[in-house]
Amino acid sequence: MNEHxxxxxxxxxxxxxxxxLELTAAEEPRMQRDLNAILGHIDQLNELDTTGVPPMTQVGEMLGGTLLGRGEVLRMDEVRPSLDRSEVMSAxxxxDGxxxxxxKVIER
Known part of the structure; x- marks a missing residue:
């Protein structure tokens, strides 16, 4: 690990x-080792020269506008009117308006 x-x-x-999460005393060192291993792998990835590697494409572009070649067309992302807040809040x-x-569902 280079920088951290x-x-x-x-x-x-x-x-x-x-x-x-509730980790036991035995689980803590294992988690530490695993997290450090993950960070070590990320350090290795950061050392790769990605010059000239094009950014990944969007899924829609990769699929040619269809989903898994089964004919389902991905809909265009477009701005549409939202629900009326006062109507939703009244129901x-x-x-608080x-x-x-x-x-509360999580207690500590």
Whole structure:
């Protein structure tokens, strides 16, 4: 790994906390090793010379405008009118006028 010091156990614990994961003491070093291996592979990819390699194309262009050659045509991306906010909010069980209010589902 060239430019970074690697993932520490504190980093693993912080990421696990943010992801709401409960890692055992035995899992933490394994996760650290795996994350450092991933970063090592990314470092190797960053060393590749991509000069002259064209950027990847969009899926629609790769498929020639059809989906998997089965005849389904991908629709064009176009701006269309949205739902009326006041109408949607009036049908909501609970709202503050701008956003839906929902019960908290994640507890710490």
């Amino acid at each position: 010091a690697g993932v520490t156990l504190d980093d693993v614990r912080r990421v696990a906390e943010l992801a709401n 909501a069980p609970e709202t 701008r956003f839906f209010k929902v019960p």
